Each structure stands twice: as structure tokens, then as C-alpha cells.
Amino acid sequence: MIQAAQRAAKHACRAALKKINGDLRPDPDENLYPAWPDPETTTLSGLCASWVRARPTAKPDTHAAFKACIDKFIAFVGHDEVAKVSADDIRGWIRYLKEKQGLSDVRIKDGYFAAIKTVFNSARKHGLISTNPCDTVNPDGEPLPRTREKDLRDSEIYAILKASLTPNAQVCEDVANTRRWVPWLIAYSGARVAEITRLESKHIIFEAGVWGIDIQRSKNGRPRIVPVHRHLIEQGFLEFVRSREGLPLFFGKEKLKEAKLTIHKTRAEGLAEWAREVAGIEPGTVAPNHGWRHRFKTECRRVGMDREVRLYIQGHAFKMEGEKYGFFPIGITAAWMELFPSYVVSGKSLHVERPAGNDVIARAIALLQRERTPLDKPKAA
Numbered sequence: 001m002i003q004a005a006q007r008a009a010k011h012a013c014r015a016a017l018k019k020i021n022g023d024l025r026p027d028p029d030e031n032l033y034p035a036w037p038d039p040e041t042t043t044l045s046g047l048c049a050s051w052v053r054a055r056p057t058a059k060p061d062t063h064a065a066f067k068a069c070i071d072k073f074i075a076f077v078g079h080d081e082v083a084k085v086s087a088d089d090i091r092g093w094i095r096y097l098k099e100k101q102g103l104s105d106v107r108i109k110d111g112y113f114a115a116i117k118t119v120f121n122s123a124r125k126h127g128l129i130s131t132n133p134c135d136t137v138n139p140d141g142e143p144l145p146r147t148r149e150k151d152l153r154d155s156e157i158y159a160i161l162k163a164s165l166t167p168n169a170q171v172c173e174d175v176a177n178t179r180r181w182v183p184w185l186i187a188y189s190g191a192r193v194a195e196i197t198r199l200e201s202k203h204i205i206f207e208a209g210v211w212g213i214d215i216q217r218s219k220n221g222r223p224r225i226v227p228v229h230r231h232l233i234e235q236g237f238l239e240f241v242r243s244r245e246g247l248p249l250f251f252g253k254e255k256l257k258e259a260k261l262t263i264h265k266t267r268a269e270g271l272a273e274w275a276r277e278v279a280g281i282e283p284g285t286v287a288p289n290h291g292w293r294h295r296f297k298t299e300c301r302r303v304g305m306d307r308e309v310r311l312y313i314q315g316h317a318f319k320m321e322g323e324k325y326g327f328f329p330i331g332i333t334a335a336w337m338e339l340f341p342s343y344v345v346s347g348k349s350l351h352v353e354r355p356a357g358n359d360v361i362a363r364a365i366a367l368l369q370r371e372r373t374p375l376d377k378p379k380a381a
Helices: 002-020 044-054 060-077 087-099 105-125 154-164 173-187 193-197 230-235 237-243 253-257 263-279 291-302 307-314 330-337 360-369
Strands: 204-207 210-215 224-227 342-344 351-353
Touching: 044 060, 044 105, 060 087, 060 105, 087 105, 154 173, 154 263, 173 193, 173 230, 173 237, 173 263, 173 291, 193 263, 210 330, 224 307, 224 330, 230 237, 230 342, 291 307, 307 330
Parallel strands: none
Antiparallel strands: 204 210, 210 224, 342 351
């Protein structure tokens, strides 16, 4: 090896001297040496970095999730070389994630496997590799058979909301605030729990005579303003927001300085564990936080809420092209929200106060046309 290196060095010196002396003809022996490997095209981490740059509009969380999957695969196979990755490596990784990490088939297929397959497909599309080792791998991904509906049931709603009104002196103030307000907020907005746990006081706004929750970051990247339900106002939610003036509602302000905000997800996960415990929800039956989104949709159907309005309020994607046109002013969504029921937990069981009658559409229109009386606005919200 040393002798080969010496010969190569002498060859380089001769080639350099020829150019210095004016001989600029190509070196006939240049092909004796392989091209220096480019980590951007020969390593898994390089392919992932290229994919991230090619998707500047993707959410930072998506970039981070893909990179985390690639890093975990590199750690599993013990190298970072694209040329050495085989279909058997992919299959072995899938078995490891399922048997050793205890991950579900759906999470593996739609998360980990999808990430690495997407990165390899992108590399092949740009001519960096000729084959994708994932092409011959077909992981299991069928969801487990459901044993019940995805909605939270009345007994579970009662247990969670009742417990939220009980002081939580054994936990820190931010966790106590999360348990107190987030269950009610997701119950009356149908929002994703992480959208609520990352709210700051400035996201509670007064617009067109209506209090709203300004959700600026969502799963599908579409911001929206959700009306604050009347029962939240009755419970003193606006006073709570006033007490957090200039601060996040459910975590410390110092967390906003972190390069990647994760505390809101920690709050959401902790809330799910607490809700599962207080409501006695068995694992694998219903998601304690996500179940609120399903229940919200069910209640929207009960009051005959316009389909586009309920899609907008919950931040669901519109499927038809015509649905993507126009905007949903809070005056429109608030009129429908006033027909949404209230959950009463003062008794021994849940009482759902639903608007009665078959004229809900006419009543919604009447509410829309009524003259709104502005409320006193908090100092900063």
C-alpha cells in the first residue's frame, strides 16, 4: 500500500510539472485512480441530507423524523455506506423494530420503512443509485381489528373532565394547567392535542366580536381560527389566558428558545397517560387524546353542521378542488359552534346539553345574522 501511494504521488508530481511547463493535454493514465467518493451520494446520511434540501417546503418535524429514521437504521446495520445496504438489511431492521422495540406493524410500515424507502426513491430518481433495496420488501401493515368505536364514550368523557376540575397539587403548575384546560379545549375544538399544548397567550384572539384560538401550526400546514366555545368562557378560560400574558399557556417561556420545540409533545403524551388512568381506558382500545376528535365530529353531525365548516374547524384536508376556495370567517364558524353541545359533569354522570329541535340550519343562519356585542378584551391575549 505504501509503495502504491508512492507511485501515485510521483505520478501526480509528473502530471503537475507537465502542466507547469505548458503541456495541458489530458493525462492518459488518469483513469488508473477511482473518483474520490462523495458522501452526499455514497452515504445514507448524505442521501437523507439531499432529500431534505430537495423538500424545503416540508415541515421541520418531517425533516427531523426522516433523519431520525435514517440514523436509527445506520446504527442498526453498523455502517453508513449506500452500496452495502441490501434488502435483507431492511428486513432485519423491520424485525428488530417489531420484536425488540415493540413497535406496531402500522407504525413501522408508515413511519420507519416509509422514510427510508422515500429517501432511496429520491436518490434513484436523481440518478444517484440504480436500485432501491426496499423494492422487494413488503412489511406487514394491516391495522389490528377494532373492538369498539374511536370516539370517547360518555363515561370516559365524564371521568376525564371531572378529574380535570380536581386540583393537581402533586404536579408542577404547567402540568396542572394542562390537565385543567387541555381536555376541555380539545373537547370543544376537535383540535389535535399538540396544536393546543403549544399555544401561547397571543394565540387567543378577539376577532369580529368573537373569541378565537389562532392555530398557526397544524399537521397539514394550514392555519385556522377556531371559535372559543361558550362553556370555556363560562369556566374562566379567558382569565387563565390573562394570567399567562406573554407566555405559552402550558410550558415555560424558556422552551421557546430551543432549536426544536418538543415540550408541547411531552405535555400531550403526559396528558394521554393521565387521561387513560383516570378514565380506565384499556390500551389498544381508544386513544385518550385523539378520541376527542372523533367525538367532536360525531357531535357536529348531530347538529347538522355544514361539512366544509367541520372540516375547517378540525383542520382536516379538503378533498374536492372547489372546497379549497374561499375562507371561513370566524363569524361563520362561531355561529355553528353555538349549536355545539356543552358537557356538564356537575352530577354523578355526564349530561350533554344538546340544542333541541330540527331547525338547526335555520338557527345557525339566524345566529350568523345577529348583531354581536363585543366582550371586554383581556389586556393581552
